[in-house]
Amino acid sequence: MRIFTVYEQNLLRKFNFDPYELARNPLYFHTPVEYIIGHAEFCDELFFVTPDTLIPRIETQQLVDIAFNLHTDQKFIKFADVGCGSGCVGITLAKKFFEANINFYAAFIDKSRYALDITRANIINLLSQFEIQIEKDENVFYFNKYPSTIKIIEHDVTCKLKLKGIFDFIVANLPYIPTDRIPYLDYSVKNYEPKIALDGGKDGFQIINKFLLNVRKLTKTVILEVDDTHDERFIIQNYPKLKTLFKFKFVKDCFKKQRFIIAATR
Numbered sequence: 001m002r003i004f005t006v007y008e009q010n011l012l013r014k015f016n017f018d019p020y021e022l023a024r025n026p027l028y029f030h031t032p033v034e035y036i037i038g039h040a041e042f043c044d045e046l047f048f049v050t051p052d053t054l055i056p057r058i059e060t061q062q063l064v065d066i067a068f069n070l071h072t073d074q075k076f077i078k079f080a081d082v083g084c085g086s087g088c089v090g091i092t093l094a095k096k097f098f099e100a101n102i103n104f105y106a107a108f109i110d111k112s113r114y115a116l117d118i119t120r121a122n123i124i125n126l127l128s129q130f131e132i133q134i135e136k137d138e139n140v141f142y143f144n145k146y147p148s149t150i151k152i153i154e155h156d157v158t159c160k161l162k163l164k165g166i167f168d169f170i171v172a173n174l175p176y177i178p179t180d181r182i183p184y185l186d187y188s189v190k191n192y193e194p195k196i197a198l199d200g201g202k203d204g205f206q207i208i209n210k211f212l213l214n215v216r217k218l219t220k221t222v223i224l225e226v227d228d229t230h231d232e233r234f235i236i237q238n239y240p241k242l243k244t245l246f247k248f249k250f251v252k253d254c255f256k257k258q259r260f261i262i263a264a265t266r
C-alpha cells in the first residue's frame with residue numbers, strides 16, 4: 001500500500017482521483033502523482049507534464065526570479081529558455097514580462113520533440129489570454145502577438161546554434177546529474193522521469209560546458225541551474241577555459257545548497 005502526502009492527496013482530489021483507491025493499486029505504487037494527474041504546480045500555475053518532461057522542481061522557481069530581477073529596467077527583452085522541457089521557466093518569465101509591460105522575444109529550445117509538444121501545449125494554455133497566434137514551419141513554431149514573439153526550436157545545444165541576434169539573457173536548466181549518481185536517485189525519479197532530462201554526463205557538467213562554449217557569442221548573460229557539486233572550485237579545476245571566457249557568480253538555493261551560476265561573457 002502506498003502512502004500519499006497531504007499535498008499529493010489534495011492534488012489527486014483536484015483532478016478527481018481517489019487517493020485511497022490509488023494507494024491500493026500496485027500500478028501506482030511509485031508513479032509520481034504529477035504523472036498520474038498530468039499536471040505539476042510551478043510558480044502558482046498548473047503545467048501539463050508527461051513522462052517526456054521533467055516534473056518542475058521547487059528550486060527552479062528561484063531560477064525564474066534571478067532571471068527576472070536582473071532584467072526589469074528594459075522596455076524590450078530578448079531571452080531563451082534552453083532545456084525548456086514543460087516550458088515552466090520560460091512561460092513564467094513571459095507572464096512576468098507581460099505583466100510588467102515589457103515586450104519580449106522568447107526562444108524555447110529543447111532536444112526532445114516530445115517535450116516540445118508539451119511546451120507548446122503549455123504556451124497555448126497559459127499564455128492564451130495574450131491572444132497569441134501560431135504559425136508552424138516544420139519543427140519551428142512561432143507564437144506571435146506583436147510586439148512580443150515566442151519561438152519553439154528543436155535543437156541539441158551541444159551543437160552550434162543558428163540563432164540570429166544577441167540575447168539579453170539565456171536561462172538554462174539542462175541535465176546536470178553525474179551519470180554514476182543516476183542509479184542512486186529516488187526510485188520514482190530514476191524509473192519515471194526522462195533520462196534525457198537528468199543525465200549530465202560523467203561529471204554532470206559536460207552538456208553545460210559544450211552549451212556555454214556554443215552560446216558565448218549569442219548572449220551577455222547565461223543563468224544556469226546546476227548540481228550542488230558545481231561550485232567555483234569545480235569549474236577552476238575541471239573547466240579552466242570557461243573561466244577565461246566568463247565571469248561566474250555562484251548562488252545558493254532555498255535549501256542553502258550551491259544551485260545556480262550566473263555566467264557573464266567577458
Ligand SMILES: C[S@@+](CC[C@H](N)C(=O)[O-])C[C@H]1O[C@@H](n2cnc3c(N)ncnc32)[C@H](O)[C@@H]1O
Nearest residue numbers: 054056083084085110111112156157173175197
Ligand atoms: C532538467 S530538464 C529541465 C526541464 C525544465 N526546464 C524544468 O526546469 O523543469 C532538462 C531538459 O533539457 C533537455 N535536454 C537534454 N539535453 C539537451 C541538449 N543537448 N540540448 C537541448 N536540450 C537538452 C531535456 O530534454 C529536458 O527537457
